Amino acid sequence: xxxxxxxxxxxxxxxxxxxxxxxxxxxxxxxxxxxxxxxxxxxxxxxxxxxxxxxxxxxxxxxxxxxxxxxxxxxxxxxxxxxxxxxxxxxxxxxxxxxxxxxxxxxxxxxxxxxxxxxxxxxxxxxxxxxxxxxxxxxxxxxxxxxxxxxxxxxxxxxxxxxxxxxxxxxxxxxxxxxxxxxxxxxxxxxxxxxxxxxxxxxxxxxxxxxxxxxxxxxxxxxxxxxxxxxxxxxxxxxxxxxxxxxxxxxxxxxxxx
Numbered sequence: 416x417x418x419x420x421x422x423x424x425x426x427x428x429x430x431x432x433x434x435x436x437x438x439x440x441x442x443x444x445x446x447x448x449x450x451x452x453x454x455x456x457x458x459x460x461x462x463x464x465x466x467x468x469x470x471x472x473x474x475x476x477x478x479x480x481x482x483x484x485x486x487x488x489x490x491x492x493x494x495x496x497x498x499x500x501x502x503x504x505x506x507x508x509x510x511x512x513x514x515x516x517x518x519x520x521x522x523x524x525x526x527x528x529x530x531x532x533x534x535x536x537x538x539x540x541x542x543x544x545x546x547x548x549x550x551x552x553x554x555x556x557x558x559x560x561x562x563x564x565x566x567x568x569x570x571x572x573x574x575x576x577x578x579x580x581x582x583x584x585x586x587x588x589x590x591x592x593x594x595x596x597x598x599x600x601x602x603x604x605x606x607x608x609x610x611x612x613x614x615x616x617x618x619x620x621x622x623x624x625x626x627x628x629x630x631x632x633x634x635x636x637x638x639x640x641x642x643x644x645x646x647x648x649x650x651x652x653x654x655x656x657x658x659x660x661x662x663x664x665x666x667x668x669x670x671x672x673x
Contacts, residue, residue, distance in 0.1 A: 425560045432553050439546050446539040450532060457528050460521045467518045474511045481507065 485500055492500065 425556055425563070428556055429553070432549055432556070436546060436549050439542050439549070443539055443542045443546070446535055446542065450535045450539070453528050453532050453535065457525060457532070460525050460528070464518055464521045464525070467514050467521070471511065471514045471518070474507055474514065478504070478507045478511065 481500070481503055485504075488496070488500070
């Protein structure tokens with residue numbers, strides 16, 4: 416019937432949402448790992464840049480010292496001394512240029528990584544928003560499932576009320592005609608359809624509750640409401656069984672009294 420179709424559709428939707436959410440969570444995890452790797456590279460580059468800048472400072476000091484020595488040694492150094500001084504200056508110039516080139520290279524890489532990190536953040540935020548949207552849909556779906564369950568519960572309660580009237584009638588003047596719809600005290604518990612629908616709902620909810628979301632609060636509390644409603648159905652069933660037993664006892668007593 417329509418209600419069974421609704422419950423089955425709900426179960427299928429839960430499964431589809433679960434698969435979708437699993438994929439999204441996997442993608443978010445990959446993006447997070449990639450971000451961590453990129454951040455580690457950024458740290459390494461910053462450390463290298465810091466080391467190179469220290470080396471540049473040292474080279475600048477050496478170049479300054481060499482220039483001072485050269486100035487002070489004018490007219491004092493011989494040809495060999497002047498050649499050695501020139502060699503040192505050329506070496507320092509070369510090392511200085513290499514260091515500046517390395518710093519430039521690392522800064523360029525750093526810029527690329529910063530762009531990549533921003534892109535990763537945007538992608539991750541997009542996936543997380545998809546997950547939140549999915550969760551909102553799941554909450555709606557759970558509410559619908561709960562309404563289906565409440566329908567089952569109402570039918571159970573109606574049976575319970577009829578059974579109570581039967582019990583009262585037997586215990587009183589035996590006027591069973593007063594019972595609405597001519598119901599009898601032959602209580603057989605919830606119908607197979609009721610049991611099947613309740614089982615389907617429980618299965619759907621368990622599936623959802625076993626499945627973790629990044630932001631669990633709404634789904635979690637909706638699931639708790641579902642479980643509470645299911646317990647109510649179970650409690651109603653127990654009460655009805657007790658009423659039936661009471662009605663049977665009263666009926667037997669009335670029979671013996673006659």
